[in-house]
Amino acid sequence: MMATTHALFGVVLASAAAGVAPEFAPVALATGVFGSVFPDLDLYAGHRRTLHFPVYYAVAALAAVGLAVLVPVAATVALAVFLVGAAAHSVMDAFGGGLELKPWLAESERAVYDHYRGRWVAPRRWIRYDGAPEDFLLAVVFGAPMLVAYDGPVRAFVAALLLVSAGYALARKHLASLAEHLVRYVPSGVRPHLPERFRDGSDPTPPAESGD
Numbered sequence: 001m002m003a004t005t006h007a008l009f010g011v012v013l014a015s016a017a018a019g020v021a022p023e024f025a026p027v028a029l030a031t032g033v034f035g036s037v038f039p040d041l042d043l044y045a046g047h048r049r050t051l052h053f054p055v056y057y058a059v060a061a062l063a064a065v066g067l068a069v070l071v072p073v074a075a076t077v078a079l080a081v082f083l084v085g086a087a088a089h090s091v092m093d094a095f096g097g098g099l100e101l102k103p104w105l106a107e108s109e110r111a112v113y114d115h116y117r118g119r120w121v122a123p124r125r126w127i128r129y130d131g132a133p134e135d136f137l138l139a140v141v142f143g144a145p146m147l148v149a150y151d152g153p154v155r156a157f158v159a160a161l162l163l164v165s166a167g168y169a170l171a172r173k174h175l176a177s178l179a180e181h182l183v184r185y186v187p188s189g190v191r192p193h194l195p196e197r198f199r200d201g202s203d204p205t206p207p208a209e210s211g212d
């Protein structure tokens with residue numbers, strides 16, 4: 001899924017947290033968005049493995065939510081919202097396409113790495129690829145209510161995310177072709193350090209078992 005889809009989920013998460021504890025709305029918004037996009041900081045360093053922990057984030061999130069309920073202060077709320085966002089991101093990636101430059105070809109069987117079981121989770125492809133029409137629709141489902149719920153800078157932020165989502169969805173397949181073209185000009189000494197999906201667009205690993 002698009003990073004913007006994850007970020008918009010973070011806004012929804014923050015809105016839910018603010019509904020329970022409105023005094024923590026600002027910190028919930030900041031940590032909700034950050035936590036929901038945080039796993040993708042591994043984009044060029046073991047993507048969907050280095051910072052994606054679908055099981056461990058979920059367990060930590062349950063504990064953190066319990067702590068926030070017992071001790072509702074800014075720090076505990078921030079931790080809980082961050083971990084829920086990171087857990088949701090890691091699980092949501094399993095519902096998308098595989099880890100490949102052109103995931104609409106459905107050649108990769110790696111969606112997200114399950115560190116607990118020590119294997120890759122196979123993609124469900126409910127959202128066929130990041131930037132797919134259904135991905136943009138999901139972004140709208142997350143974002144449209146937030147345009148109503150918020151005003152001022154938050155509404156502008158949500159609107160900007162939706163605009164970026166629309167632009168990315170329109171350009172997604174062209175960007176993959178552009179990446180294939182540009183990688184030819186990367187020095188040969190640097191090319192081995194690029195993520196595999198940029199080097200050859202293939203995924204030689206055997207199929208993963210489904211489920212997480």
